[in-house]
Amino acid sequence: LKLALIGQSLFGQEVYSHLCKEGHRVVGVFTVPDKDGKADPLALAAEKDGTPVFKFPRWRVKGKTIREVAEAYRSVGAELNVLPFCTQFIPMDVIDSPKHGSIIYHPSILPRHRGASAINWTLIMGDKKAGFSVFWADDGLDTGPILLQRSCDVEPNDTVDALYNRFLFPEGIKAMVEAVQLIADGKAPRIPQPEEGATYEGIQKKENAEISWDQSAEVLHNWIRGHDKVPGAWTEINGQMVTFYGSSLLNGSVPPGEPLEIKGAKKPGLVTKNGLVLFGNDGKALMVRNLQLEDGKMIPASQYFSGGETSVLELTAEEVKVAETIKVIWAGILSNVPVIEDSTDFFKSGASSMDVVRLVEEIRQKCGGLQLQSEDVYMATKFEDFIQKVVRKLRGEDREAELVVDYVSKEVNKMTVKMPYQCFINGQFTDADDGKTYDTINPTDGSVSNYLVCVVTTGHGQGNPAKDKEASEQGQLADLLEENQEELATIEALDSGAVYTLALKTHIGMSVQTFRYFAGWCDKIQGSTIPINQARPNRNLTFTKKEPLGVCAIIIPWNYPLMMLAWKSAACLAAGNTLVLKPAQVTPLTALKFAELSAKAGFPKGVINILPGSGGTAGQRLSEHPDIRKLGFTGSTLIGKQIMKSCALSNLKKVSLELGGKSPLIIFNDCELDKAVRMGMGAVFFNKGENCIAAGRLFVEESIHDEFVTRVVRHLQVCSMRCRKILNGDLDICEVPPPRLIASHKEKNSVLQWRGFFMEPTVFTDVEDHMYLAKEESFGPIMVISKFHNGDIDGVLQRANNTEYGLASGVFTRDINKAMYVSEKLDAGTVFINTYNKTDVAAPFGGVKQSGFGKDLGAPLLCPLRVPFVTQHGEVRCASHATRVPCGRASPTWQLDLGYQGYPFSLNVKHFY
Numbered sequence: 001l002k003l004a005l006i007g008q009s010l011f012g013q014e015v016y017s018h019l020c021k022e023g024h025r026v027v028g029v030f031t032v033p034d035k036d037g038k039a040d041p042l043a044l045a046a047e048k049d050g051t052p053v054f055k056f057p058r059w060r061v062k063g064k065t066i067r068e069v070a071e072a073y074r075s076v077g078a079e080l081n082v083l084p085f086c087t088q089f090i091p092m093d094v095i096d097s098p099k100h101g102s103i104i105y106h107p108s109i110l111p112r113h114r115g116a117s118a119i120n121w122t123l124i125m126g127d128k129k130a131g132f133s134v135f136w137a138d139d140g141l142d143t144g145p146i147l148l149q150r151s152c153d154v155e156p157n158d159t160v161d162a163l164y165n166r167f168l169f170p171e172g173i174k175a176m177v178e179a180v181q182l183i184a185d186g187k188a189p190r191i192p193q194p195e196e197g198a199t200y201e202g203i204q205k206k207e208n209a210e211i212s213w214d215q216s217a218e219v220l221h222n223w224i225r226g227h228d229k230v231p232g233a234w235t236e237i238n239g240q241m242v243t244f245y246g247s248s249l250l251n252g253s254v255p256p257g258e259p260l261e262i263k264g265a266k267k268p269g270l271v272t273k274n275g276l277v278l279f280g281n282d283g284k285a286l287m288v289r290n291l292q293l294e295d296g297k298m299i300p301a302s303q304y305f306s307g308g309e310t311s312v313l314e315l316t317a318e319e320v321k322v323a324e325t326i327k328v329i330w331a332g333i334l335s336n337v338p339v340i341e342d343s344t345d346f347f348k349s350g351a352s353s354m355d356v357v358r359l360v361e362e363i364r365q366k367c368g369g370l371q372l373q374s375e376d377v378y379m380a381t382k383f384e385d386f387i388q389k390v391v392r393k394l395r396g397e398d399r400e401a402e403l404v405v406d407y408v409s410k411e412v413n414k415m416t417v418k419m420p421y422q423c424f425i426n427g428q429f430t431d432a433d434d435g436k437t438y439d440t441i442n443p444t445d446g447s448v449s450n451y452l453v454c455v456v457t458t459g460h461g462q463g464n465p466a467k468d469k470e471a472s473e474q475g476q477l478a479d480l481l482e483e484n485q486e487e488l489a490t491i492e493a494l495d496s497g498a499v500y501t502l503a504l505k506t507h508i509g510m511s512v513q514t515f516r517y518f519a520g521w522c523d524k525i526q527g528s529t530i531p532i533n534q535a536r537p538n539r540n541l542t543f544t545k546k547e548p549l550g551v552c553a554i555i556i557p558w559n560y561p562l563m564m565l566a567w568k569s570a571a572c573l574a575a576g577n578t579l580v581l582k583p584a585q586v587t588p589l590t591a592l593k594f595a596e597l598s599a600k601a602g603f604p605k606g607v608i609n610i611l612p613g614s615g616g617t618a619g620q621r622l623s624e625h626p627d628i629r630k631l632g633f634t635g636s637t638l639i640g641k642q643i644m645k646s647c648a649l650s651n652l653k654k655v656s657l658e659l660g661g662k663s664p665l666i667i668f669n670d671c672e673l674d675k676a677v678r679m680g681m682g683a684v685f686f687n688k689g690e691n692c693i694a695a696g697r698l699f700v701e702e703s704i705h706d707e708f709v710t711r712v713v714r715h716l717q718v719c720s721m722r723c724r725k726i727l728n729g730d731l732d733i734c735e736v737p738p739p740r741l742i743a744s745h746k747e748k749n750s751v752l753q754w755r756g757f758f759m760e761p762t763v764f765t766d767v768e769d770h771m772y773l774a775k776e777e778s779f780g781p782i783m784v785i786s787k788f789h790n791g792d793i794d795g796v797l798q799r800a801n802n803t804e805y806g807l808a809s810g811v812f813t814r815d816i817n818k819a820m821y822v823s824e825k826l827d828a829g830t831v832f833i834n835t836y837n838k839t840d841v842a843a844p845f846g847g848v849k850q851s852g853f854g855k856d857l858g859a860p861l862l863c864p865l866r867v868p869f870v871t872q873h874g875e876v877r878c879a880s881h882a883t884r885v886p887c888g889r890a891s892p893t894w895q896l897d898l899g900y901q902g903y904p905f906s907l908n909v910k911h912f913y
Contacts, residue, residue, distance in 0.1 A: 001184050004078035006030045007086035010354045012042040015084040015176045028076035029053045036336035036350035065091040084176055095137045100183050102137040107168050109151055111198035114142035119160050121201045124226030130154050130163050132172050134179040145190035147179050157248040159225050206231040213265040217280030221247050236263040246289030253431040254285055276301035298379045313391050322367055323387045329362045342384035403599045405429055413490045424595035427605025443497035474519035477601040482512045495589040496561055511566035517841040518570035548576035549629040553622040557634050558584035559690040565591055567856040568632045580609045582619050588612035623647050630654040637850050656854025660777045661807030664800035665695035669704045671812035677711045683836035689781040693808035697784045699796050705787040709765055716761055801827045807847035810836050
């Protein structure tokens with residue numbers, strides 16, 4: 001189409017450029033005259049391309065179109081008028097002149113908020129949805145038929161700038177181009193605007209923007225943010241007009257501060273280190289960051305009582321060079337100002353908000369990547385003040401205060417451990433909204449370890465995904481975990497009852513390894529190109545991109561508190577997501593210590609959030625929250641089903657589940673018996689049996705069954721004399737009774753024995769398949785032994801697979817062919833061969849059937865260890881051996897280490913497609 005663009009601004013310039021790229025011909029641009037010798041961006045772009053540009057101060061006089069203006073317009077022969085942003089009144093004979101008429105962009109969902117301040121009123125009125133309309137111009141005020149509309153959610157702390165930059169500007173440009181194309185294709189609709197719900201609001205002026213204080217905190221917040229930056233909501237303080245900028249709702253506890261009397265407010269404000277806290281008539285609070293005094297000076301609200309005064313810095317030689325570079329940038333933007341002096345005011349010299357964006361970007365490009373914010377310009381409008389602000393930023397003097405952490409300290413294990421006890425939200429430790437707390441219990445003796453905040457959450461973690469994260473933060477976090485490993489292991493022992501040495505080696509040690517491993521993936525996650533049919537005459541390229549999901553929720557169990565956090569969050573962060581993590585209600589302490597270390601490692605605020613609390617409250621809210629895009633859960637199958645249902649009903653969020661297990665361990669008579677006994681005991685009793693992949697049932701071949709049981713009992717008796725626990729801050733020897741051996745025919749009358757807060761290791765023999773003990777996960781120091789007939793491989797496989805669980809399994813044999821055959825037939829995500837519990841950060845981990853789906857650890861989708869291939873018979877062959885697997889089952893992944901007397905020492909991880 002031949003188009004006439006009527007309007008101005010950077011938005012108009014972008015619409016012009018995109019329309020030209022799409023092949024439309026802009027035959028004329030009609031914009032405003034130069035201001036202070038500066039042309040509008042739309043005019044600059046058009047003049048550069050050689051497009052005719054007309055700069056009329058007005059289109060009509062006394063209600064009649066100016067003849068010279070009308071003739072100039074008609075001379076270009078436009079077929080459609082496009083008005084992306086226009087502050088002039090365009091006569092109807094010009095609007096109706098082209099073949100296709102005129103279309104206009106309006107930043108509201110019409111018919112709501114007709115008028116010139118639509119974005120402001122969207123926020124002032126507290127709308128939950130914002131958006132824009134492209135409509136056909138008529139003789140009314142924003143009343144023409146709708147061509148298309150788009151909408152977005154309004155976030156609680158959105159400002160006019162935030163809404164415009166996030167949605168209205170980028171999506172509006174696309175929509176204007178789409179609208180023109182619909183007209184060109186003859187497919188553009190004309191939908192009459194309904195009168196129901198129609199509103200009209202005029203332009204807000206300063207005298208109308210005074211704050212009325214007898215309202216709720218949310219209404220006050222909406223009023224302030226709706227007037228930010230123009231005209232600015234104001235009130236009277238100490239006899240002078242003070243304008244508020246940068247409002248946000250205060251969800252946490254009110255910080256301490258100095259009272260400030262405000263005219264008309266029933267309760268004084270509080271000047272705190274973070275800003276000025278204001279109170280609504282509902283008792284809730286909001287905070288404003290910046291204030292503008294009556295003389296026009298902008299100061300941080302936290303500096304009200306000091307007047308924002310700071311000492312003048314003496315510049316170094318290097319800083320003088322930076323100042324000269326910035327002076328040249330100012331001169332280029334303020335082309336109407338002959339000389340830039342210290343007293344030159346950026347905005348009084350004619351600069352606009354568009355020039356702020358240009359200034360920030362040019363400084364970034366020409367001053368070594370120095371990243372300023374638009375707010376920095378508004379806070380220091382005079383050149384000398386601006387240079388002082390830049391230098392303070394270069395010197396790091398404007399950095400945020402260090403993380404404030406309230407600890408509960410405890411002298412234990414010959415050290416002082418410091419345990420944070422509050423929620424960690426948006427980079428700060430904060431109390432729960434309702435102030436509730438609950439006790440955490442030391443499971444070794446039942447004592448109260450700490451007081452911990454209980455969360456009744458409304459959902460946190462909003463914000464942009466943490467894209468383009470460098471590996472440095474994860475690597476530094478791994479270093480900090482390692483530096484603090486003794487303290488972390490001690491907290492883990494106090495909070496979860498873990499044996500200290502095991503916590504040090506496994507709980508903390510593998511957490512360090514996990515973050516180190518995924519730090520290496522941060523810059524290696526990429527898409528791929530795909531060969532496609534090269535349809536002539538065009539040759540097309542197809543490629544994939546891997547992008548962050550956004551906000552991910554993680555809910556972890558109590559048996560490995562820090563390690564489960566690491567397994568799930570390290571990959572999440574490496575892929576550029578933000579996370580909201582709910583630790584188990586009974587073991588939150590290492591997660592909160594982790595939050596403290598993550599802040600020290602340099603993770604940006606809001607990337608990592610820790611919400612302690614109950615599963616029924618905090619966990620359920622996370623599974624239902626519409627802003628969360630994926631949820632990872634480790635826990636029981638019952639709760640996993642409930643979470644999956646909630647995720648589906650809310651917003652169909654992605655889910656990965658690692659659930660219950662009843663892992664079978666098959667011990668053949670050709671095994672090395674001593675090793676099978678030791679490793680079989682480890683398979684059951686590792687971490688006190690509180691282990692998701694614990695061998696829930698041992699199948700021992702008949703000919704070695706009695707000897708196996710005898711050796712197990714003997715080993716347990718020896719081990720019981722060496723048992724240790726942490727008690728009252730010391731590693732004390734404690735006397736543990738010998739293990740119990742119970743025959744299965746006594747099952748109904750058997751009672752597991754507790755000694756204080758400890759359970760005796762117990763061995764059940766002659767367990768039959770129908771028994772409850774043989775079917776359900778025990779999650780404790782309980783060994784369940786069943787015998788199988790000599791040589792009956794298929795029979796024991798059938799019994800081992802006769803369960804709804806499929807997390808892990810194991811086999812002990814010297815016969816490699818038997819090992820491969822059995823591992824192929826076992827229905828489990830992981831098969832251990834002549835070993836057990838040998839997980840590794842590079843090996844994917846997860847279950848099948850009712851043990852869940854999805855993988856932790858490794859990079860199975862990015863870098864498969866073995867690639868299966870399909871034969872002509874429709875079967876999958878694994879490159880490591882010739883065993884055939886029917887399509888739809890498993891393609892095993894092998895890691896072999898010849899470390900067991902010449903026999904394979906193997907781990908088989910299955911991927912179910």
